[in-house]
Amino acid sequence: MGKEHLELRFQGPFTLTGNASGNVFRQREVRQAGIYLFAMETDQAGTVVRYVGETGVSFQKRLKEHxxxxxxxxxxxxDVASLRSLQEIVLWDGMWRRGTTGRMQEFVDRYVQLAPAIKEYLDAYRIFLAPMPSEIGQRQRRLVESALARHFQQGPHLMAPDIRYLKRTxxxxxxxxxxxSSSTVTGLPCVVTA
Incomplete structure (x- = not known):
């Protein structure tokens, strides 16, 4: 079913946008599956994790969805400047939660104002990829994702409190x-129990 011990080596940082060689979509790892981190450079705490994700499809497909x-x-x-100071000013709260799809017209009405901020936000992300062996199933990947998310929430982080991660049974x-990680990420290296 799973492994008793797992080593994850995050590669990065990569970018989501731009055509430079550091773009995540140009990396060979992008065709694999595993755990990924969205991080931001901060003024005082270095590279700080904003989101921990997992995917059983390729990183390429999942990051395209993001x-x-x-x-x-x-x-x-x-707002990127607020995130760099480990604060958060939400410019658009999204429509992914139940009961928020009615905000579509508001998003369209504000699009000209929001578009430059969305681009800046995407440009600021630093992506780290940790491919996992193919025999590791979805539940174990999700438990690893959850354990890492809990770990990062213990120190300086930019993770939203309303993101739900799998609970162990x-x-x-x-x-x-x-x-x-191949580069410095606040909170890594670490040992967690998943």
Whole structure:
């Protein structure tokens, strides 16, 4: 079913936008599946995690979904300058939660104002990818994602409090995860139990 010990090595930072060689969509790892981090450079705490995600499809497909959802107003967009100071000024709260799809006209009405902020927000992301072995199933990936999210929430972080991560059950086997990065990310390296 799973592993008792797992080593994750995050590669990055990569960008979501631009045509430079550091663009995540130009990396060979982008065709694999695993755990990914969205991070931001901050003034005082270095590279700080904003989101922990997992995917069983390719990183390429999942990150494309993130771009489309953000550009389309479904995901939250915050002021980059506030995030750099470990604060958050939400410019658009998104429409991904129940009962918010009625905000579409508001998003369209504000699009000219929001578009430059959305572009700046996407430009500021630094992406880290940790491919996982193909035999690791979705539930174990999601438990690893959840354990890492809880870990990052212990220190300086920019993670939204309304993102839900999988909760462990008594039937889930434990897995010790050693996570490290090829570049400095606040909170890595770490050892978590998933």
């Amino acid at each position: 771009l489309i959802q953000t550009l389309g107003g479904n995901y939250r967009v915050s 008594t039937e889930d086997p434990y897995c010790t995860v050693m996570a490290q």
